[in-house]
Amino acid sequence: MSWVQQVDRWQHEHHPVAYDYGRIILGLFILYKGIMFISDTSGLAQIIQNSQFHFVALGLAHYVAFAHLVGGVLIALGLITRVAVGFQIPILVGAVFFFNPDQGFFSGNPQFAVSLVTLIALIFYFVGGSGYYSVDHKFEMNEKRLQEKKRGMSV
Numbered sequence: 001m002s003w004v005q006q007v008d009r010w011q012h013e014h015h016p017v018a019y020d021y022g023r024i025i026l027g028l029f030i031l032y033k034g035i036m037f038i039s040d041t042s043g044l045a046q047i048i049q050n051s052q053f054h055f056v057a058l059g060l061a062h063y064v065a066f067a068h069l070v071g072g073v074l075i076a077l078g079l080i081t082r083v084a085v086g087f088q089i090p091i092l093v094g095a096v097f098f099f100n101p102d103q104g105f106f107s108g109n110p111q112f113a114v115s116l117v118t119l120i121a122l123i124f125y126f127v128g129g130s131g132y133y134s135v136d137h138k139f140e141m142n143e144k145r146l147q148e149k150k151r152g153m154s155v
Contacts, residue, residue, distance in 0.1 A: 016132035020078070023131055026121050027076025030088060034068025037061075064091055075125070078134020085126045092119040 037044070044061055051057035067087045074084035095115040130136040 019128070020131040020133040022121070023078060023081070023125055023134070024076045026118070026125065027072045027074070029072070029118070030068050030075060031072025034065055034072055037068060038065050067091060078130035078136050081130035081134065081136060082126055085122050088122050089119070089126065092122060095119075 047061065048054055048057045068091070071084040071088050075081055075088075092115055096112070096119055099115075
């Protein structure tokens with residue numbers, strides 16, 4: 001067996017673990033960003049003051065904080081992952097295209113690159129789902145077992 005085939009076999013066998021570790025890290029990172037967003041009250045106040053629509057800015061600030069805190073936990077656990085990621089994607093699209101457009105990958109402030117990588121990861125998990133080691137997967141397996149029991153009893 002060649003080295004390339006060994007690497008391919010190893011990657012295939014360990015893919016669920018790496019995929020799920022990535023989801024957990026993404027969820028914890030989003031949770032961390034939510035905590036940092038809430039703790040930076042001066043930046044939050046500045047966003048609201050600079051806005052022409054104070055109530056809209058206040059509502060968006062609450063949405064971002066709530067979505068990051070709750071969504072980060074849900075993504076890390078793998079519980080309704082696609083829904084949680086679906087609430088995160090508009091926030092990151094706004095961060096990439098509206099708040100950080102003048103900053104590039106090679107600027108002194110890497111927020112654009114972090115936002116872009118996070119957005120790509122969110123899209124990846126939105127398409128791919130929660131993975132093997134997740135609460136969603138455990139619920140699906142329990143549902144399948146219950147369906148098999150029902151079929152076994154009705155025969």
